[in-house]
Amino acid sequence: MNKEIGPIEDLIKKLNRLPGIGSKTAQRLAYHIIEMEDVEVADLANSIIRAKKDTKQCSICMNYADSDPCEICSNNSRDDSIICVVESPKDVEAMERSLSFRGKYHVLHGVISPLKGKTAEDVTINQLLKRIENGNVKEVIVATNPTVDGDTTARYIQNILEKYDDLIISRIGYGxxxxxxxxxxxxxTISTAIQNRRKLD
Amino acid sequence: MNKEIGPIEDLIKKLNRLPGIGSKTAQRLAYHIIEMEDVEVADLANSIIRAKKDTKQCSICMNYADSDPCEICSNNSRDDSIICVVESPKDVEAMERSLSFRGKYHVLHGVISPLKGKTAEDVTINQLLKRIENGNVKEVIVATNPTVDGDTTARYIQNILEKYDDLIISRIGYGxxxxxxxxxxxxxTISTAIQNRRKLD
Structure with missing residues (x-):
C-alpha cells in the first residue's frame, strides 16, 4: 500500500531534520504541538516565518539583526576603534550578556577548518579586512573558541593583519x-591557565 | 529603553516554551532556521499548521489520526473483540512497530494520578466503557506503563470492568x-510483554 504521509508523521519528519532533534524528541514535540491551542500553533508558525523573513544581515559586522546596520554597529556611544571577532551570533549574545565589552563586533559565521574543507573564503574575513582598511580600527580582539579550528582561524587572522603596523591584534584570555x-x-585548560597567569599586585 | 522584541528573540522565546527545549537549544534552533532556505522554512511552518489543523481525534479509540474513525478502528481485518488500553498516541505507535497486536486500541490521553490531581474524568475511561457496553469486546488488555500512576489506572479500569462477567481483563506482561x-x-520486549500478559483477578 503506497499511502500518503499523514500530517503528524510529516511534522515529525520535518522536526527530526533540525539539529539536535532526534526522532523521539521530534515525536514528543509533534504531539505537544497537536495539543496546543490553535492560536499558539499559528503564533509559533508565524514566528518561524517572521524570523526568517525579517532577519537581516548587518553589512558591517555580518551579524544577524533586525536592521542594517545593526543596533550595535549604529550605536555611536560604542567604541568603533576596537573590534571583537567571534565565530557566531550566539557568541555576540554571550559577550553582550557579560557587559564587559563596549567596542564593535565582527561575526565570522564559522571557522577555518582544513579538515572540514573550510577556507578563509567560507568565513567573513574579507569583510573584516575591508573594515580595517576603511576605518580607524586600533585593536582587533580575536575571540574565536579555544579549539583547533578556532586557534587556526585566530592565527590566520593574525597573519593577514600583521601588515598594519599600528594595529594591535590580541587573543581573548583563556584559562x-x-x-x-x-x-x-x-x-x-589547566596548562593554558598556568601559562596565562598574571602577577598579583 | 522599551524596545520591541526582535524576530530572532521572539522565535527563541516561542521555541523555549516547547517541552524539553531549553534556552540554549531554542537559540541553536532559531539560528539554524534563519540559515535554512526560504522554502524549507515555509515548509516547516506549514507542516506545523497542517499537523494541528488536519489531525483529527478518532471518536472510537480517541487516538490522534488523519481520519475519523482512524485507520486502525476502520480496519475490518483487525480483531475488534480485543482492546489494548494505552496512555498515549506514542504508545500506539510503539505497539504497532512491535507487530505483536492485531486487535484495536483505546488511548487514555493520560493516567489517573492522585498526586497530580488527575481523576478518571481526565482520561478517556468513559469512552472505553461505552465501547464495551455497545460492542462485542471479549478482552481488555491494560497496557498502561508499569509506574505508580499506570498501575493505579490499571487497577481502576479493572474495578469498573469487573461487573462484565464474560470480559477478560488483563495487564500487559511485565517484560x-x-x-x-x-x-x-x-x-x-514489547512483543514478549504482550505474550506474557496475565489475567487480572
Missing amino acids: LPVGGDLEYYDEI | LPVGGDLEYYDEI
Whole structure:
C-alpha cells in the first residue's frame, strides 16, 4: 500500500531534520504541538516565518539583526576603534550578556577548518579586512573558541593583519572559568591557565 | 529603553516554551532556521499548521489520526473483540512497530494520578466503557506503563470492568522494567510483554 504521509508523521519528519532533534524528541514535540491551542500553533508558525523573513544581515559586522546596520554597529556611544571577532551570533549574545565589552563586533559565521574543507573564503574575513582598511580600527580582539579550528582561524587572522603596523591584534584570555573547580578541568585548560597567569599586585 | 522584541528573540522565546527545549537549544534552533532556505522554512511552518489543523481525534479509540474513525478502528481485518488500553498516541505507535497486536486500541490521553490531581474524568475511561457496553469486546488488555500512576489506572479500569462477567481483563506482561516507559522499548520486549500478559483477578 503506497499511502500518503499523514500530517503528524510529516511534522515529525520535518522536526527530526533540525539539529539536535532526534526522532523521539521530534515525536514528543509533534504531539505537544497537536495539543496546543490553535492560536499558539499559528503564533509559533508565524514566528518561524517572521524570523526568517525579517532577519537581516548587518553589512558591517555580518551579524544577524533586525536592521542594517545593526543596533550595535549604529550605536555611536560604542567604541568603533576596537573590534571583537567571534565565530557566531550566539557568541555576540554571550559577550553582550557579560557587559564587559563596549567596542564593535565582527561575526565570522564559522571557522577555518582544513579538515572540514573550510577556507578563509567560507568565513567573513574579507569583510573584516575591508573594515580595517576603511576605518580607524586600533585593536582587533580575536575571540574565536579555544579549539583547533578556532586557534587556526585566530592565527590566520593574525597573519593577514600583521601588515598594519599600528594595529594591535590580541587573543581573548583563556584559562579556568570563574567559579570553576580545578579538579574538573582537563590538562590543556589547566596548562593554558598556568601559562596565562598574571602577577598579583 | 522599551524596545520591541526582535524576530530572532521572539522565535527563541516561542521555541523555549516547547517541552524539553531549553534556552540554549531554542537559540541553536532559531539560528539554524534563519540559515535554512526560504522554502524549507515555509515548509516547516506549514507542516506545523497542517499537523494541528488536519489531525483529527478518532471518536472510537480517541487516538490522534488523519481520519475519523482512524485507520486502525476502520480496519475490518483487525480483531475488534480485543482492546489494548494505552496512555498515549506514542504508545500506539510503539505497539504497532512491535507487530505483536492485531486487535484495536483505546488511548487514555493520560493516567489517573492522585498526586497530580488527575481523576478518571481526565482520561478517556468513559469512552472505553461505552465501547464495551455497545460492542462485542471479549478482552481488555491494560497496557498502561508499569509506574505508580499506570498501575493505579490499571487497577481502576479493572474495578469498573469487573461487573462484565464474560470480559477478560488483563495487564500487559511485565517484560518491561518497573518504572520504564513503553515508548522507549524495543519490539522484542514489547512483543514478549504482550505474550506474557496475565489475567487480572
